[in-house]
Amino acid sequence: MKIICIGRNYSDHIAELQNERPEEPVVFLKPDTSILLHKQPFFIPSFSNDVHHEVEVVVRINRIGKHIDKKFAHKYYDEIGLGIDFTARDVQQRCKEKGLPWEKAKSFDGASVVSRDFIKKEDLGDLNKLSFELYKNDTLQQSGNTSHMLFNIDEIIEHVSKYFTLKIGDLIFTGTPAGVSKVEENDVLKGMLSGREIFSIKVK
Numbered sequence: 001m002k003i004i005c006i007g008r009n010y011s012d013h014i015a016e017l018q019n020e021r022p023e024e025p026v027v028f029l030k031p032d033t034s035i036l037l038h039k040q041p042f043f044i045p046s047f048s049n050d051v052h053h054e055v056e057v058v059v060r061i062n063r064i065g066k067h068i069d070k071k072f073a074h075k076y077y078d079e080i081g082l083g084i085d086f087t088a089r090d091v092q093q094r095c096k097e098k099g100l101p102w103e104k105a106k107s108f109d110g111a112s113v114v115s116r117d118f119i120k121k122e123d124l125g126d127l128n129k130l131s132f133e134l135y136k137n138d139t140l141q142q143s144g145n146t147s148h149m150l151f152n153i154d155e156i157i158e159h160v161s162k163y164f165t166l167k168i169g170d171l172i173f174t175g176t177p178a179g180v181s182k183v184e185e186n187d188v189l190k191g192m193l194s195g196r197e198i199f200s201i202k203v204k
């Protein structure tokens with residue numbers, strides 16, 4: 001399986017990092033080895049002094065497809081989860097300055113938190129109005145709503161499937177809202193999707 005990630009999909013987060021607003025989705029991939037195993041803590045990697053959490057709505061693909069029109073994209077997923085796209089911001093900044101790829105900053109082991117539970121989309125209502133939050137040590141740190149996405153889930157699927165065949169079990173991280181911040185040892189990161197706690201991660 002592969003993890004397809006969308007960057008710069010919420011204007012408040014684009015503003016906080018002073019990035020340009022994209023005309024089409026910003027896309028990158030993470031390998032399956034980046035998934036943090038369940039019940040494991042997240043270890044801050046030795047090569048970074050500035051790892052940020054990015055909480056994101058995650059879509060799990062349930063059938064194979066290529067060149068999917070957004071009108072039919074909803075047939076390619078039936079469950080939604082929540083994750084963290086951990087980002088070594090200092091490493092990413094150096095890559096960006098040199099125009100280099102971001103994998104070292106985003107695709108290292110443990111850099112992808114995926115909730116164990118996914119929620120059936122029928123139980124979530126309008127997927128274009130989904131609320132989600134990240135609490136750091138019980139303080140609200142990120143609060144998002146999918147209504148603020150520049151590209152919604154179906155538009156993302158249309159776009160990425162032009163380039164990559166989507167396969168069963170592939171995950172799409174749909175971008176983070178504002179509020180990203182550095183994680184420190186002993187932080188506890190809790191993810192909420194549509195009012196339900198869906199993961200809790202300890203940082204080491």
Ligand code: MG
Pocket residue numbers: 005006007054056085175176
């Ligand atoms: Mg991200």
